[in-house]
Amino acid sequence: MSGITIKNIVKKYGDGFPAVNDVSIDVQDGEFVILVGPSGCGKSTLLRMIVGLEDITAGDLFIGDTRVNDLAPRERNLAMVFQNYALYPHLTVFENIAFPLRLAKVPDAEVDQKVRAASKTLELDEHLDRKPGNLSGGQRQRVAMGRAIVREADAFLFDEPLSNLDAKLRGQMRTEISRLQKRLGITTVYVTHDQTEAMTLGDRVAVLKRGVLQQLATPRELYENPGNLFVAGFIGSPPMNFLPAEVEGTTVTLPFGSVRIPQEMADKVQGRGLLMAGIRPEHFEDADLTDRATDGAVFTAQVDVVEWLGHETYAYLPFEAPPEVEQQLRQLEQDLDGESLHTQLVVSLDGSSRITEGGEARIWVDAAKMHLFDPATGDNLTVDRSRSGTIPSHAMQDAADPVPAV
Amino acid sequence: MREVDKRKIGLVLGIVVIMVWCLLPVVWMVSLSFKSADAVTVGSPGFLPSGGDGFAGFDNYVDAWNNTQFRRSILNSVGISLIATTLSVVIATLAAYAVARLEFRGKRFVLTTALAIAMFPVVSLVSPLFDLWRTLGLFDTWPGLILPYMSFTLPLAIWTLSAFFREIPWEMEQAAQVDGATSWQAFRKVIVPLAAPGVFTAAILTFFFAWNDFVFGFTLTSTETARPIPAALSFFVGADPFSRPAATLAAAAVIATIPIVLIVLIFQRKIVAGLTSGAVKG
Numbered sequence: 001m002s003g004i005t006i007k008n009i010v011k012k013y014g015d016g017f018p019a020v021n022d023v024s025i026d027v028q029d030g031e032f033v034i035l036v037g038p039s040g041c042g043k044s045t046l047l048r049m050i051v052g053l054e055d056i057t058a059g060d061l062f063i064g065d066t067r068v069n070d071l072a073p074r075e076r077n078l079a080m081v082f083q084n085y086a087l088y089p090h091l092t093v094f095e096n097i098a099f100p101l102r103l104a105k106v107p108d109a110e111v112d113q114k115v116r117a118a119s120k121t122l123e124l125d126e127h128l129d130r131k132p133g134n135l136s137g138g139q140r141q142r143v144a145m146g147r148a149i150v151r152e153a154d155a156f157l158f159d160e161p162l163s164n165l166d167a168k169l170r171g172q173m174r175t176e177i178s179r180l181q182k183r184l185g186i187t188t189v190y191v192t193h194d195q196t197e198a199m200t201l202g203d204r205v206a207v208l209k210r211g212v213l214q215q216l217a218t219p220r221e222l223y224e225n226p227g228n229l230f231v232a233g234f235i236g237s238p239p240m241n242f243l244p245a246e247v248e249g250t251t252v253t254l255p256f257g258s259v260r261i262p263q264e265m266a267d268k269v270q271g272r273g274l275l276m277a278g279i280r281p282e283h284f285e286d287a288d289l290t291d292r293a294t295d296g297a298v299f300t301a302q303v304d305v306v307e308w309l310g311h312e313t314y315a316y317l318p319f320e321a322p323p324e325v326e327q328q329l330r331q332l333e334q335d336l337d338g339e340s341l342h343t344q345l346v347v348s349l350d351g352s353s354r355i356t357e358g359g360e361a362r363i364w365v366d367a368a369k370m371h372l373f374d375p376a377t378g379d380n381l382t383v384d385r386s387r388s389g390t391i392p393s394h395a396m397q398d399a400a401d402p403v404p405a406v
Numbered sequence: 407m408r409e410v411d412k413r414k415i416g417l418v419l420g421i422v423v424i425m426v427w428c429l430l431p432v433v434w435m436v437s438l439s440f441k442s443a444d445a446v447t448v449g450s451p452g453f454l455p456s457g458g459d460g461f462a463g464f465d466n467y468v469d470a471w472n473n474t475q476f477r478r479s480i481l482n483s484v485g486i487s488l489i490a491t492t493l494s495v496v497i498a499t500l501a502a503y504a505v506a507r508l509e510f511r512g513k514r515f516v517l518t519t520a521l522a523i524a525m526f527p528v529v530s531l532v533s534p535l536f537d538l539w540r541t542l543g544l545f546d547t548w549p550g551l552i553l554p555y556m557s558f559t560l561p562l563a564i565w566t567l568s569a570f571f572r573e574i575p576w577e578m579e580q581a582a583q584v585d586g587a588t589s590w591q592a593f594r595k596v597i598v599p600l601a602a603p604g605v606f607t608a609a610i611l612t613f614f615f616a617w618n619d620f621v622f623g624f625t626l627t628s629t630e631t632a633r634p635i636p637a638a639l640s641f642f643v644g645a646d647p648f649s650r651p652a653a654t655l656a657a658a659a660v661i662a663t664i665p666i667v668l669i670v671l672i673f674q675r676k677i678v679a680g681l682t683s684g685a686v687k688g
Contacts, residue, residue: 051584052583052584053580053583053584072583072588073580073583073584074583074584074585074586074587074588078584079584079585080581080584082577082580082581083577084575084577086575086577086578086580086581088578088581088582088596088600089600090599090600090602099582099585099595100585100586103585103586103587103591103595104586147581147585151585151586
């Protein structure tokens with residue numbers, strides 16, 4: 001078992017387009033690191049470079065202390081679970097799990113003992129003689145993991161392992177993977193586009209966009225201190241709201257009204273003109289339901305749609321954005337694989353809220369939790385650097401770049 | 407209900423018609439092989455051998471089998487067909503894998519040329535080959551037949567197999583390589599077993615071609631050292647050159663058909679087993 005060090009890794013394809021650009025991540029021994037981002041952000045390419053299925057154009061890759069750039073996949077001693085499981089359909093479950101051991105010419109008795117141990121862990125005992133074609137999705141998933149754990153590999157690599165399962169099974173398998181990883185204490189790199197998996201599984205999460213690392217931090221740091229607009233919009237569901245904002249003194253003018261922010265926050269953003277405010281849906285509340293609704297941060301707004309979920313209520317409040325902000329929001333939406341038709345505020349209120357569709361609502365906002373972004377570069381101006389993990393400096397610039405022609 | 411019945415009757419009728427159409431010559435051949443020589447020359451009008459003198463029992467088979475030339479030609483046919491099939495399938499498997507997985511210059515050229523060769527009329531090649539083989543000393547030898555059989559069956563085998571390989575997801579090899587396999591091990595332990603139905607299909611096609619070929623077998627051989635069954639049968643002349651021993655010929659033809667039926671039955675099971683072994687994901 002050992003850590004994985006990714007140093008300034010670049011992957012360029014034939015047309016010169018960098019699928020992965022200057023990414024550096026250090027995965028500690030036994031750590032669970034998630035690579036997350038929208039489709040086409042280079043996360044799978046990065047994983048395939050670690051395992052050796054893609055050549056590395058530039059940069060260094062270390063497993064433990066060994067530089068492995070030029071080693072074949074079989075010499076890297078890593079185990080990988082593929083998105084479609086890649087089980088061998090002509091072999092039984094037993095032989096599928098035993099395959100890596102057979103290749104290593106392990107004696108039969110030891111193979112038997114190891115495979116049975118793995119199948120016991122994964123509760124596959126009664127399926128050992130069956131062929132993968134006769135198994136359900138979750139069982140195939142477990143066989144694929146069995147094939148990885150018999151290996152005693154230096155690290156596990158997962159490439160979107162749960163994306164082929166239905167929602168219920170996905171939740172169960174997620175817990176299963178987490179438990180397994182904790183028990184074996186093995187270094188793990190896990191690729192996903194699902195932020196729930198990213199937040200729940202990872203010790204640390206690396207957010208990628210168009211091949212560039214945006215931020216590498218713990219899930220909590222990512223959520224509370226996103227480094228730029230992209231990370232802020234990507235992490236969290238429903239996503240963070242972005243509103244045009246102007247700051248004067250400690251007063252922030254939003255489309256719905258003005259709110260006050262703490263002095264230290266205001267100091268960071270003075271004299272910047274038009275900014276982009278980011279507020280998470282849960283930092284709003286129905287003014288009638290909170291006793292903190294006194295500090296001049298209450299506004300009235302027209303309610304477009306209400307979704308009542310029992311324990312909470314989502315309300316959608318439309319607003320008009322100035323063109324320069326609108327442009328940035330559309331760009332962001334595109335980066336996040338989303339398709340939002342109009343600018344609106346999503347607020348998450350207590351389930352007991354009585355607001356109605358088409359009516360007016362009094363909403364209180366927790367202004368201290370607000371983030372302020374530079375609309376041109378996308379940088380988070382109010383980020384707390386001591387609690388935001390790693391934000392590569394070039395990621396800041398990149399966020400402002402227009403979409404490269406593909 | 408009635409609709410279903412009608413369709414069933416139609417299906418059965420169709421099958422019967424096709425079976426009769428296909429099997430009549432075979433049944434006729436079998437029937438002929440049991441008739442006595444006299445019954446054939448005199449003209450026995452019945453489809454089945456008539457009783458008494460008309461029925462020869464297994465005499466014709468014994469006669470055919472006792473002919474040393476015929477026995478030798480069976481050996482030739484079996485040997486040549488098996489060697490040609492094995493070589494052709496092995497080469498085609500490797501070539502098809504390369505065609506399916508690698509991008510190389512001239513790939514399209516190789517494939518189209520292969521197809522063009524397969525379409526080339528066999529007869530037009532016979533005379534040049536005859537001259538060439540005599541010069542090279544390949545005339546009337548096993549390799550002299552194996553080579554043309556291979557070159558005519560390889561294109562089809564490569565096309566069939568590359569289609570099979572293309573169906574196998576890349577992840578299979580990649581998973582094997584991550585599991586610790588070399589490229590060769592991944593190919594041999596994962597890809598070839600998965601392509602088994604394709605391999606057997608290619609094998610059957612090749613074997614058919616080699617076993618049934620008459621033109622090459624007739625022109626590129628002169629003695630029994632390499633003459634295969636179809637050619638040998640045409641040289642099968644009894645004591646009287648003006649009345650060919652039709653009954654004995656029929657018996658010999660039946661014997662020659664047995665191996666091909668066996669091979670198809672054996673391979674067919676493999677093909678079906680391969681096709682039902684299950685997909686990669688659900």
